[in-house]
Amino acid sequence: MTAPIAVSCGEPAGVGLEIIEKAWTALKDDLSFFLIADPAHLHATVPVQEIRSPAQAADVMLNALPLLAHPFAGIRTAGAPDPQNAEGVITAISRAADFALTGAASAVCTLPIHKKALKDGADFPYPGHTEYLAHLGKVDRVVMMLASDQLRVVPTTIHIALKDVPTALTPDLLRDTIRITGAGLRTQFGIANPRLAVAGLNPHAGEGGAMGLEDMDTIAPVLDQMRAEGYDLSGPLPADTMFHARARANYDAAICAYHDQALIPIKTLDFDRGVNVTLGLPFIRTSPDHGTAFDIAGQGIANPTSTIEALRMAWRMAQAS
Numbered sequence: 001m002t003a004p005i006a007v008s009c010g011e012p013a014g015v016g017l018e019i020i021e022k023a024w025t026a027l028k029d030d031l032s033f034f035l036i037a038d039p040a041h042l043h044a045t046v047p048v049q050e051i052r053s054p055a056q057a058a059d060v061m062l063n064a065l066p067l068l069a070h071p072f073a074g075i076r077t078a079g080a081p082d083p084q085n086a087e088g089v090i091t092a093i094s095r096a097a098d099f100a101l102t103g104a105a106s107a108v109c110t111l112p113i114h115k116k117a118l119k120d121g122a123d124f125p126y127p128g129h130t131e132y133l134a135h136l137g138k139v140d141r142v143v144m145m146l147a148s149d150q151l152r153v154v155p156t157t158i159h160i161a162l163k164d165v166p167t168a169l170t171p172d173l174l175r176d177t178i179r180i181t182g183a184g185l186r187t188q189f190g191i192a193n194p195r196l197a198v199a200g201l202n203p204h205a206g207e208g209g210a211m212g213l214e215d216m217d218t219i220a221p222v223l224d225q226m227r228a229e230g231y232d233l234s235g236p237l238p239a240d241t242m243f244h245a246r247a248r249a250n251y252d253a254a255i256c257a258y259h260d261q262a263l264i265p266i267k268t269l270d271f272d273r274g275v276n277v278t279l280g281l282p283f284i285r286t287s288p289d290h291g292t293a294f295d296i297a298g299q300g301i302a303n304p305t306s307t308i309e310a311l312r313m314a315w316r317m318a319q320a321s
């Protein structure tokens with residue numbers, strides 16, 4: 001039997017807790033998960049039952065949202081993160097990862113965090129879940145992928161300032177990103193021979209050096225080398241023309257140079273159904289593709305579809321592994 005998915009509550013002031021309640025209603029007959037959260041933070045729009053261990057989640061799931069109590073220092077105020085809660089947000093994530101590492105959970109699904117609130121409230125040294133989970137999983141390099149039925153994208157550099165991208169985009173990082181993405185598509189998405197399209201950094205992929213040298217000097221040699229090793233790679237491609245429908249038919253994932261080059265196309269095409277998945281961890285991790293949405297938190301209008309898709313994807317991957 002597939003173990004339940006561990007869901008970390010994320011920032012209580014955001015929309016995470018209201019959408020997980022909606023997700024429970026949509027998924028209670030199809031899979032099992034348990035939420036790690038402070039009982040006092042819940043919106044109570046659905047029945048909730050506390051469990052003492054993940055093993056109890058499957059039996060509870062049909063009738064109530066299974067909750068593993070994780071007391072926080074502060075209350076929940078919609079739209080206004082309380083620095084006192086930063087520690088609780090972080091330890092809910094590490095608890096979820098521990099359950100996955102020991103096999104008590106089949107996967108981790110994280111609800112959105114507010115990165116600055118964690119930095120301000122608890123000196124959180126990581127730019128996001130991705131890097132924190134790599135630390136917890138004791139791996140040096142992981143890959144952020146955002147995936148939907150229409151497109152899969154990978155930002156090679158992630159949460160860094162745009163001015164730092166050219167220096168951070170090293171051959172070593174690009175090689176590891178391609179390697180981890182290829183392996184993830186094979187093992188977690190069931191694609192036997194993944195086709196990867198690699199974006200250039202500069203306009204028109206540098207236009208033969210007229211608009212920047214990184215495409216020619218950094219990206220192209222890595223691609224040549226990895227093609228010789230058997231990887232199915234196209235690029236460096238001009239990023240502006242690689243995301244229209246006909247172009248997307250030619251690849252299984254787009255490897256991009258930086259965060260927005262990758263995330264703008266998928267969030268534009270499929271914001272409601274995109275899933276963020278971390279490849280290269282010793283456990284399965286997915287999350288919705290959106291953030292804390294403070295502007296609508298507490299109103300009950302947040303769309304749960306991305307979280308539902310994230311849970312479905314984690315469950316499929318767990319069943320296939």
Ligand SMILES: NC(=O)c1ccc[n+]([C@@H]2O[C@H](COP(=O)([O-])OP(=O)(O)OC[C@H]3O[C@@H](n4cnc5c(N)ncnc54)[C@H](O)[C@@H]3O)[C@@H](O)[C@H]2O)c1
Nearest residue numbers: 111112113114115116287289290291292293295296302303
């Ligand atoms: N996985 C994560 O933890 C994660 C992912 C993305 C952003 N974030 C963080 O979230 C915070 C806010 O980021 P942001 O404002 O750039 O992006 P956001 O996704 O929170 O919000 C962007 C816009 O989309 C809307 N929106 C988001 N989710 C929605 C939903 N489920 N239903 C309806 N509308 C929705 C919001 O109301 C807002 O107008 C930042 O701290 C960011 O770092 C976290």
Ligand SMILES: N[C@H](C(=O)O)[C@H](O)COP(=O)(O)O
Nearest residue numbers: 128129130131263276289290
């Ligand atoms: N870059 C992601 C996005 O915008 O959707 C996001 O911030 C998630 O980051 P983590 O999963 O690393 O928290």
